Amino acid sequence: MNDKVASDTVKDLLNIRAVQLSTNPPFVWNEEITAPIYTDNRLTMAYPRIRERITKNLAQLVREQFPEATVICGVPTAGIAYAALVSDRLELPFIYVHADLNHHGLIRELEGKLTAEDKVVLIDDLIASGAGSTNAAAAVRETGATVLGIAAIFSYQLPDVVRQLERLQLKLFTLTDYTHLIEEAVLFRLVDEDFNLTLKYWHENPTTWPEKFGE
Numbered sequence: 599m600n601d602k603v604a605s606d607t608v609k610d611l612l613n614i615r616a617v618q619l620s621t622n623p624p625f626v627w628n629e630e631i632t633a634p635i636y637t638d639n640r641l642t643m644a645y646p647r648i649r650e651r652i653t654k655n656l657a658q659l660v661r662e663q664f665p666e667a668t669v670i671c672g673v674p675t676a677g678i679a680y681a682a683l684v685s686d687r688l689e690l691p692f693i694y695v696h697a698d699l700n701h702h703g704l705i706r707e708l709e710g711k712l713t714a715e716d717k718v719v720l721i722d723d724l725i726a727s728g729a730g731s732t733n734a735a736a737a738v739r740e741t742g743a744t745v746l747g748i749a750a751i752f753s754y755q756l757p758d759v760v761r762q763l764e765r766l767q768l769k770l771f772t773l774t775d776y777t778h779l780i781e782e783a784v785l786f787r788l789v790d791e792d793f794n795l796t797l798k799y800w801h802e803n804p805t806t807w808p809e810k811f812g813e
């Protein structure tokens with residue numbers, strides 16, 4: 599990971615208040631995970647300069663890590679816009695996974711043109727449980743095409759999710775991550791020592807927090 603890109607991206611997210619921190623109430627992500635943090639990367643779309651930086655850096659990441667890519671695929675919903683912007687920059691074909699239901703509902707299909715010879719890079723805005731990207735990868739693989747990996751803006755680096763992506767042979771590269779986010783949030787004085795501990799405990803125990811550590 600490019601350290602300057604990682605901290606600059608986090609600064610952009612913090613400046614536009616895309617990251618929210620709260621234990622009271624906490625953020626219910628889904629039936630399994632409640633968290634003291636929520637990141638809304640969709641907000642970056644409203645800021646042309648930030649959108650441009652993210653697009654440029656994602657395109658650079660794909661160029662460096664997946665030079666053999668032949669198709670760029672958007673993961674619904676927020677990844678689709680960035681996938682379109684990145685494919686335009688790289689002058690590569692663009693496809694997207696259409697989600698009839700959200701990723702818990704699991705009815706998905708691909709939109710666009712794909713052959714079994716294609717080598718696909720998925721673009722997601724954010725990796726939390728990884729469900730959006732892993733479902734998109736499964737949909738692409740079902741066609742016989744190869745999934746080279748995922749490029750995303752941000753990852754929570756949840757240990758179970760990192761392991762699951764490795765098991766599925768999905769290489770993940772992100773512009774920034776939870777480690778850089780916490781570092782910058784401390785520097786921004788958004789997080790004091792107590793909250794920093796809460797964020798650390800949650801990260802180690804995302805499915806049992808807040809019972810064990812919450813307020």
Ligand SMILES: O=P(O)(O)OC[C@H]1O[C@H](OP(=O)(O)OP(=O)(O)O)[C@H](O)[C@@H]1O
Pocket residue numbers: 673674675676677700701722723724725726727728729730731
């Ligand atoms: O790693 P995951 O658990 O899949 O979570 C990450 C996804 O969650 C959000 O999308 P969400 O599904 O909430 O809604 P969206 O349709 O607005 O992208 C976010 O935009 C990511 O795409």
Ligand SMILES: O=C(O)c1cc(=O)[nH]c(=O)[nH]1
Pocket residue numbers: 627628635636637638639724726727
């Ligand atoms: O779990 C999610 O779906 C999720 C978490 C988060 O921080 N941000 C987001 O957009 N989705």
